[in-house]
Amino acid sequence: MTYKQSRRIFLQKTALLTGGLFLGYHFPDIRALANDQDNVADTVRLGIIGTGSRGQYLMTHINLIPGIEIVAVCDNYKPNLDKGVEMTGGKAEAFTDFRNLLEKNDIDGIIIATPLHLHAVMSIDSLKSGLHVFCEKAMAKTPGECLAMYNAQLETGKILLIGHQRMFNPRYLKAFEMINRGQLGNITQVRAYWHRNNDWRREVPEPSLERKINWRLYWDYSEGLMTELGSHQIQVANFIKKDFPRRVTGTGSINYWHDGREVFDNVNLVYEYPDGSSLIYDSMISNAHYGYEEQIMGPKGTMELEAGRIYSENPPPAPGILQLLNNIEHKIFDPLPLGGKSWIPETAVQDKGEYIYEVDLEDDGTALEMEGFAQMIRENRHSDILLREAYYASIAAVLGNEAIKKGEMITFPEEYIL
């Protein structure tokens, strides 16, 4: 299925969702996608800062979307910059210093896909230059930087969107809507994990570039697994809980990749929400068997959002009973196949659940998110809901590391509550 086909189905499906109660508080700005993309009013002109692997990934998706043009690329690592220019067919203007790019006066917005420690300064400078900003997750490296970014948006009125693409993923949106309707009951626990089995390194042409290329492994530039992976899943948990965790405790260490890195190669945390429910989170890079998942649990059922499945706490109805109900409705008086061997709960254990969303889209939300950003620019409409989601998820991710480092229960600081 092409992106265009997927998108059309997505919009048809989500049109139903947007009519529901969910929009009242927490529905992401999929309204931004409502326009016909074949007839977009204006082409949105973007500059992209950081054309490494993530930046290239974003560009691949942007290139699928009519009405968006990348007119400038910026990277201070030449191979990445060259690749960025190449991906625009050689059309984009190249920069090695992002401040020079910001002076360019024919762009509408900036995409930032740089190491974490640069997110705040680049976002704030971009906003203050009068540009709309899409910044990759996590929002920033410290709670203070997150707050500064949030305030810069308020001050400038420009769009600031953080790259939590699950908020644009149709499967997740459908799940959020089902959860909001109470299909799982009150959510009492979220269990999320992200497991990989690799060293999380990228090839380094020469030793002097180690920290530049493998920035994710060093505290000066990164918060490791928590901001690169965990922030996505914390954001999902927060969105479902319609709140953010007030306390966190846990452990973490380098227990396998003893290769000079600084950040943990495993983290194991418990976040507590005000209603007493919890997010149990772990991430590791020495075993990939379980992959990644967000398991949402309530008294009525469980959802696995990555797998896209929902499991009921109630057993499936007996087939004969369904036939009986159908017969009663249609005034049929036929024998009911019920008298047989006992149904045993092992059958339920083998039950693979039901799909949350019936359409398989190739996009994980990234293309829709890029399209959403462009449409938000056209409408000059910022989403405070999405920014707050990113804000609280990012700070919670950082606080998780703090809890591990201090070996203490960390409380969400009052001064960072918006």
Added chain:
Amino acid sequence: MTKRDGTSLQTRASEVSQTCTSKMSQIQINLKALIIINKMNTQYRNFFSMGTRLDAVFVNIDEKQADILASRIMNDLNKLENILSIYKPDSELSILNRTAFKKDTSVSPNLYEAVSLCLDYYKLTNGVFDAGRAKLTGSAAKEKRNEAGDISTILESSGIGLVEINAENNTIRYHGENVKIDSGGFGKGLAMREVKKVLISEGLGNALISFGESSILAIGTHPHGSYWPIAVEGIFEKQSVARVARLSNQSISTSGTGFVDASGIFRPSYNIFNPRTGKTIDDPRTMSFISDDPLEAEILSTSLLIDSRCLSEEFNNSGKEAFAIIYDTNKNFVVREIL
């Protein structure tokens, strides 16, 4: 991507729901498995209980009443499970099984009555219904049965016949070191008795309860007929109806010796055995018993499965029905009237 699992019952539930919605008011299935057919005021509830599922169809009742009724049934069965489960180490029966050897043990009136009933049916079936041989059931018992010495030891030192009850002070004492009472043969029957009591006390005229499909309680009649037509199928071929039972204010219980796996091969469950010999009954067959008492249906379907002649001649004129479904080597079924 496969959009739906074709074998999923929940998927089928959804399909039925969609079909019904198109013509009638609505059929809704949510995670509570709630189905409402507004025109008929037919309500459906289901939940896990006692290791299986209970499906309840209530006729001529509103949604709120159905919720209350289902909740009451669920609570009553939970209480019963806490008394009778042998899978819960803290159930009253589990504690009794651990403590009653050579020791008078006080029990609740409910457990006393249950054990007393087991003794009654032990006599009624000439020793075929023997709830006191839990050690012979299950896969562990299968291994034991391969060792003749162990079997004879267990047979000699177990069985409900070695259980003494004292009505004066509600105590129970085991006289055999291997006596363990297994509620598997009567628990669901007692549960269905409770369900029947609740339905009658609430004045519900028409209802159908399926407890794990093998035990059905039919109150009153089908909304469009003068009884509830329940089809007992052959085990090898689905939709091969061997017998249609016409139930009204009756129960049918069906016991079997095993199940047919996905490739059509019969797999004995090894939990049906002759309590006198310890020998399992491993050939494919089922026994169904129809009675106005769900407990009787439950116990006697199993007893007759073990020994179809275990009841006295008087039962032949009792108005009750029992029939066996047996299979030839080509897996064709034959229905044999037992009563």
